[in-house]
Amino acid sequence: MSGGLFVAVEGPNGVGKTTAVARLADRLRANGRAVHVTTEPSDTPLGRLIRTSEGSLTGRALALAVAADRYAHLEAEILPALAARKVVISDRYVQSSLVLQRLDGLPLREIWQHNAHVPPASLSFYLHHTPEVLRQRLEQRSRRSRLERVGSPRRELDLYDDAFAFLAARGWRQARIDCRDLDPDGVVTQLLQHLEQLEP
Ligand SMILES: Nc1ncnc2c1ncn2[C@@H]1O[C@H](COP(=O)(O)OP(=O)(O)O)[C@@H](O)[C@H]1O
Numbered sequence: 209m210s211g212g213l214f215v216a217v218e219g220p221n222g223v224g225k226t227t228a229v230a231r232l233a234d235r236l237r238a239n240g241r242a243v244h245v246t247t248e249p250s251d252t253p254l255g256r257l258i259r260t261s262e263g264s265l266t267g268r269a270l271a272l273a274v275a276a277d278r279y280a281h282l283e284a285e286i287l288p289a290l291a292a293r294k295v296v297i298s299d300r301y302v303q304s305s306l307v308l309q310r311l312d313g314l315p316l317r318e319i320w321q322h323n324a325h326v327p328p329a330s331l332s333f334y335l336h337h338t339p340e341v342l343r344q345r346l347e348q349r350s351r352r353s354r355l356e357r358v359g360s361p362r363r364e365l366d367l368y369d370d371a372f373a374f375l376a377a378r379g380w381r382q383a384r385i386d387c388r389d390l391d392p393d394g395v396v397t398q399l400l401q402h403l404e405q406l407e408p
């Protein structure tokens with residue numbers, strides 16, 4: 209992908225995506241890599257509008273807004289950073305839509321159509337944990353989003369499994385990371401091992 213490396217970090221709410229993204233970036237920087245950390249929804253006016261409207265923007269309208277944000281994010285931020293040969297790490301990408309928009313009532317194939325022109329990441333990580341641990345972590349959060357309340361850890365994991373298989377069938381390069389018994393550094397060590405296999 210234009211000289212850089214594009215890493216997506218996916219998985220259910222509370223699994224440790226944000227933690228893993230920050231630590232992966234630290235480890236790659238310590239190894240001398242130029243890293244660009246980003247998130248979806250993006251840190252732009254549209255991305256911020258999606259975050260603040262998530263209670264009222266629902267279903268197809270939310271799905272299309274998230275897809276529009278993704279195309280803009282690619283154009284304005286991800287592809288230029290890749291062209292500058294950076295490692296881009298995104299906290300959430302297409303697999304998240306294949307789950308969250310389904311929780312919001314859309315069929316998988318329609319969500320896929322909205323994302324039909326989105327390039328795959330170089331490698332997409334699916335972080336996995338038990339529903340019991342995910343539930344405990346979510347209970348500790350002071351604020352839960354509408355989709356966190358609509359879904360449940362078990363339902364989210366089922367939909368992530370579906371999305372993983374769906375993307376695999378379309379040739380997306382993915383790795384499923386079982387986070388049980390791994391502290392944050394242990395998770396990142398596994399991510400780095402997978403990334404080393406990509407880069408000779
Ligand atoms: N590997 C891990 N082991 C134990 N706790 C973790 C691990 N990764 C993250 N956590 C904790 O779990 C909670 C959710 O992590 P977070 O990175 O915010 O998840 P997400 O971004 O997927 O919602 C935080 O309290 C974080 O400190």
Ligand SMILES: Cc1cn([C@H]2C[C@H](O)[C@@H](COP(=O)(O)OP(=O)(O)O)O2)c(=O)[nH]c1=O
Nearest residue numbers: 248249259262274300304305308309353355
């Ligand atoms: C990336 C993404 C986000 N969203 C929406 C729903 C989420 O509740 C909202 C914010 O994403 P989320 O990652 O849950 O936010 P936070 O970083 O605050 O935990 O964006 C989707 O509906 N589909 C997507 O693909």
